[in-house]
Amino acid sequence: MDTWALLIAATLNAGTVLAIAALGLLVNERAGVVNLGAEGLMLVAALAGFATAVHTGSDWLAFGAGALAGAALAAVFGVLVIWLNTNQYASGLALSLFGAGFSAFAGIRYTQEKLASRPHFEIPGLADLPFVGPALFRQHPMVYAAMLLSVALAWFLYRSRAGLVLRAVGESPESAHALGYPVRRIRLAAVVVGGALCGVAGAYLSVVYTPLWVEGMVAGKGWIALALTTFATWRPARVLLGAYLFGGVTMLQFQLQGEGVQIPSQLLTMLPYLATVLVLVLISRNPTWIRVNMPASLGKPFFPGS
Amino acid sequence: MTIASKRSLIRLAGWTALAAAAALAGCGKKEEAAAPATAASGTVTKAEPLKVAFAYVGPVGDAGWSYAHDAGRKAVEAEFGDRVQTSFVESVPEGADAERVIRDMVGQGNKLVFGTTFGYMDYMLKVAADSKDVRFEHATGYKTAENMRTYDSRTYEGAYLAGVIAGRMTKTGTLGVVGSVPIPEVIRNINSFTLGAQSVNPKVKTRVVWVNKWFDPPSEGDGAQGLINQGADVLFQNTDSSAVLQTAEKAGKFAFGWDSDMSKFGPNAHLASSVINWGPYYKKAVKDVLDGTWKTGAAWWGVKEGAIDIVSISDKVPAQTKEQIEKVKAGLKDGSFVIWKGPIVSNEGKEVLKKDEVADDKFLTGINFYVKGVEGKVPTGK
Numbered sequence: 001m002d003t004w005a006l007l008i009a010a011t012l013n014a015g016t017v018l019a020i021a022a023l024g025l026l027v028n029e030r031a032g033v034v035n036l037g038a039e040g041l042m043l044v045a046a047l048a049g050f051a052t053a054v055h056t057g058s059d060w061l062a063f064g065a066g067a068l069a070g071a072a073l074a075a076v077f078g079v080l081v082i083w084l085n086t087n088q089y090a091s092g093l094a095l096s097l098f099g100a101g102f103s104a105f106a107g108i109r110y111t112q113e114k115l116a117s118r119p120h121f122e123i124p125g126l127a128d129l130p131f132v133g134p135a136l137f138r139q140h141p142m143v144y145a146a147m148l149l150s151v152a153l154a155w156f157l158y159r160s161r162a163g164l165v166l167r168a169v170g171e172s173p174e175s176a177h178a179l180g181y182p183v184r185r186i187r188l189a190a191v192v193v194g195g196a197l198c199g200v201a202g203a204y205l206s207v208v209y210t211p212l213w214v215e216g217m218v219a220g221k222g223w224i225a226l227a228l229t230t231f232a233t234w235r236p237a238r239v240l241l242g243a244y245l246f247g248g249v250t251m252l253q254f255q256l257q258g259e260g261v262q263i264p265s266q267l268l269t270m271l272p273y274l275a276t277v278l279v280l281v282l283i284s285r286n287p288t289w290i291r292v293n294m295p296a297s298l299g300k301p302f303f304p305g306s
Numbered sequence: 307m308t309i310a311s312k313r314s315l316i317r318l319a320g321w322t323a324l325a326a327a328a329a330l331a332g333c334g335k336k337e338e339a340a341a342p343a344t345a346a347s348g349t350v351t352k353a354e355p356l357k358v359a360f361a362y363v364g365p366v367g368d369a370g371w372s373y374a375h376d377a378g379r380k381a382v383e384a385e386f387g388d389r390v391q392t393s394f395v396e397s398v399p400e401g402a403d404a405e406r407v408i409r410d411m412v413g414q415g416n417k418l419v420f421g422t423t424f425g426y427m428d429y430m431l432k433v434a435a436d437s438k439d440v441r442f443e444h445a446t447g448y449k450t451a452e453n454m455r456t457y458d459s460r461t462y463e464g465a466y467l468a469g470v471i472a473g474r475m476t477k478t479g480t481l482g483v484v485g486s487v488p489i490p491e492v493i494r495n496i497n498s499f500t501l502g503a504q505s506v507n508p509k510v511k512t513r514v515v516w517v518n519k520w521f522d523p524p525s526e527g528d529g530a531q532g533l534i535n536q537g538a539d540v541l542f543q544n545t546d547s548s549a550v551l552q553t554a555e556k557a558g559k560f561a562f563g564w565d566s567d568m569s570k571f572g573p574n575a576h577l578a579s580s581v582i583n584w585g586p587y588y589k590k591a592v593k594d595v596l597d598g599t600w601k602t603g604a605a606w607w608g609v610k611e612g613a614i615d616i617v618s619i620s621d622k623v624p625a626q627t628k629e630q631i632e633k634v635k636a637g638l639k640d641g642s643f644v645i646w647k648g649p650i651v652s653n654e655g656k657e658v659l660k661k662d663e664v665a666d667d668k669f670l671t672g673i674n675f676y677v678k679g680v681e682g683k684v685p686t687g688k
Contacts, residue, residue: 010531010535111365111367112367114571210549212549214547217524254531254532255536257529258515258681259681260683
């Protein structure tokens with residue numbers, strides 16, 4: 001019983017990194033910009049967050065530094081693809097590779113550093129309930145923040161005027177432009193917000209999840225987050241569920257191994273990636289389903305006045 | 307076929323033969339030139355420092371495997387001073403790049419080259435065949451040549467010592483091991499850790515998870531969390547980072563340092579660090595070359611030679627257990643105590659060592675079973 005409660009807790013924790021990053025990417029994809037640089041953004045932000053935590057001892061400043069680093073890199077990317085109309089996919093890949101190299105180079109001196117003792121969190125009262133206490137109520141505040149974020153984002157996209165404008169820019173930038181909306185600035189804002197959220201996810205990884213810095217420590221989570229937005233057909237609630245699903249598969253494989261279940265561990269290691277491909281295949285087989293939600297101008301540059 | 311093309315064919319054949327002859331002559335010359343160089347090196351070293359190079363698989367800042375090797379390099383510098391000149395290249399991948407780096411080391415005039423990971427084996431062997439006047443030392447491999455020998459450390463002795471502490475400190479009776487890659491070396495360490503724990507607490511059980519990488523801190527941490535979820539309260543790892551220790555620290559459990567002293571990464575969780583001192587062997591290897599007594603072979607050093615030790619034992623460990631650790635170490639040093647001595651039963655109930663039978667090195671290097679007390683089955687990929 002207790003084992004399963006702890007598995008649920010670990011799943012929520014593992015899914016949080018993916019959820020925050022994927023929700024961020026959802027924002028810029030809804031505005032029509034694909035940012036393949038997520039992995040690199042998260043690496044730079046993970047380093048920025050870790051370095052800040054080492055020097056200031058504050059986790060919250062670390063999240064702020066991660067968000068700033070992510071936003072800054074995303075802004076550069078945004079200017080490149082929105083004003084200079086460089087290819088979004090190539091620019092994103094370049095950003096990803098740059099982020100990996102730059103964080104490895106700048107982070108050399110932080111590989112030997114350690115953070116002060118990690119605080120424990122629990123919700124008073126609720127944390128002592130049997131089963132649900134250890135399963136749900138002893139998490140880092142960021143875990144709950146990710147859940148709130150998906151609700152807030154759903155409300156923003158479907159219930160607010162600003163969200164409607166954002167989606168309009170993603171569906172038909174020409175129409176939004178004709179109505180007098182500043183398409184490029186809206187897209188840049190979306191890209192910066194997306195980058196900042198990826199940055200928070202990166203900082204969460206290096207400050208809370210695995211409190212250390214090593215080169216390449218994001219280990220593909222940025223790519224999974226990108227796949228997640230497609231997997232969730234650009235819906236915030238589905239992004240959250242998908243993130244927990246992938247987090248759950250990761251944790252379950254160690255659970256099964258420890259219990260001596262006879263599945264080759266190599267097979268279990270590749271499960272999250274296999275799940276990504278499988279889901280992509282499934283939703284691509286149903287074009288109407290995917291078209292309904294996919295921003296129509298996703299990945300396409302916009303030239304005002306053309 | 308026209309006459310012209312026939313003629314060009316003959317011409318081509320002629321050129322080919324000439325080129326082959328030239329190449330052969332060239333090779334012959336090279337070997338002749340190499341021989342006097344070897345003979346002369348004995349006198350040259352007195353004037354010029356011996357150049358020694360190290361290739362590391364990870365960054366020296368990994369706090370684990372490569373860090374420990376670099377400490378060995380520094381020990382060589384401290385011992386021999388200006389009689390040696392050492393250099394290193396870090397993060398050399400286990401692939402064709404390794405050959406390029408090692409050839410470069412030879413080209414720079416190094417006369418003794420250390421390759422510190424298993425995956426360099428075949429590349430070192432290739433370079434060794436071309437550079438007869440250079441001595442090659444390869445860690446953890448099994449192929450040797452006239453000018454290439456292997457060395458390794460008995461890490462399982464450190465695992466056993468950690469196990470003695472783990473067996474005493476566990477409250478749940480469940481230990482957890484995060485394994486890297488299921489090769490005999492790692493399986494031997496898991497078994498030895500369990501045997502050590504059973505020596506003080508016969509009812510102890512060990513659970514194992516594999517991450518299938520040597521260095522992937524988030525996965526190592528996830529694996530550790532998985533073990534904690536299943537009731538393991540003392541963790542041990544055969545991976546290269548401090549992530550397992552830090553996960554234990556976060557969860558309020560116990561863990562060990564591996565390869566180097568990791569006490570600072572988990573002040574509350576850290577029970578002890580099982581360390582490898584490469585220094586003694588590196589000093590011997592350099593001395594062998596300086597004295598001209600270097601011979602090929604295979605070395606496997608442990609507690610006895612000072613290559614393996616357990617350090618920074620926590621104050622939480624009872625004094626009685628610390629005494630026992632000292633006793634085991636003394637026994638390993640004078641040969642009165644042997645870890646792998648029968649009766650030892652596998653976890654499938656097979657008696658692998660009969661009563662009082664002592665495992666030889668061949669047995670130890672081929673271990674592919676779990677001893678009784680380890681749960682699950684060795685992954686075979688079948």
